[in-house]
Amino acid sequence: MTSATTRRTTSERRQLARGLPPLGDADARAIGRFIDAAWAEHGLARQTQDAYRRDLEQLARWCDGAGGGLEGADREVLFRYMAWRHAHGYQPRSNARLRASLRAFYAYLVRAGVRRDDPAALLDPPRLPRPLPKALTESQVDALLASRR
Template sequence: MSDPTLPATPTTPTTPAERRQVAMAQPPLADADALLIESFLEAIWAENGLAKPTLASYRRDLQGFARWHNGRAGGLGGTDPAALYDYLQWRSRQRYSPRSTARLLSSLRAFHAWQVRRGARRDDPTALLEPPRLPRLLPKALSESQVEALLAAPDDSTDLGLRDRAMLELMYACGLRASELTDLSMGAVNLRQGVLRVTGKGNRDRLVPLGDEARHWVERYLAEARPRLAGGAVRDAVFIDGSAEALSRQQLWQLVKRYATGAGIDPQKISPHGLRHSFATHLLNHGADLRTLQMLLGHSSLSTTQIYTLVAREKLKQLHANHHPRG
């Protein structure tokens, strides 16, 4: 089933930027759909306390579908299964990844479940949709020597370099997500006890030990560099930029890529989340148990943490193959 109202694309997009350009060429979002999406996000935030990045993903996915749907058959609230199938076929032609499509289906399911719960409709049009099969990707961790090189890359004789050294040390020492680092507030840092209070997914708080090395760099940053970066402004965020504003996740991403290049690490193979993966993998390699690792990472389910045992197992296989005489 095709829709003649969809804009024609002369070539099939091959990059995320090209796909975003095609998506933004869709008709503007109808006011009724925009209001419905915001009402859903407010409700699901109140029910589940979802983190800002998750809410942003839901908003982006629902707005993308609503623009494509273009108010037909009662708008977003009146979606039928045929429209969803057509949209998935369109995304396939645009070469969206299976992982992106799986996340989209999660957003659509959450939205329509909310519609059913509040009595806005009786049926769930996503009920028969099958999620795409996803390959099980192992987290990519840096070696310990690569982490050492990355942590040493910033020039700590400058204010921004000292900030970046403290930031990287903290991410690796505590296994922080990017948003957990950028959202970290001054009140969440207890240097005397050497712990952080981290607010993770679902607004769940956890206490994470800093470690002596990270505490040293954070102490130096807070005492020396941050006051000069703040310039007298009162800011709650621990890590601020040269304009005394809270560091964004995009800025953090760019910094990690830049320092990776300086440390001789392929910037295409590292992200801020890579330090979290390295934290978990290295702890397991040095004898940490899964339950402890689960608490430190803030995982709600142990099954999420168990993926790191596969990473450690693959490393052992590689060591055996490289060093055993009959490997």
């Protein structure tokens, strides 16, 4: 088993996803309704729709394997899923996008009257690494110092 800090390749993540149960019909319909509503309400780009769909389908398949469904998942299930992804090397940016997908999906379910609560509302955003500032070249430093004289 790899450590939590080991990053998985796309191919390895696909292998993990293949080990999950197939997507259930109820979850597929719920995801389809959400994607349609999100496109109608916000005009989401095709790439965003596809990313949301992939994120939600993987969660739904994981929930089915863990004994539940997507619409009925509670906060604890979402936390366990995020921990599972972390343990399997999903990168922080990927988890940040997943969090956006979950927040949008469960907010939609609340607006549509399917749920009363939003289990994704309290998900903490993953800590994303901050890029280091770009170093100045020697000539840029010289120019900067010369401008201060």
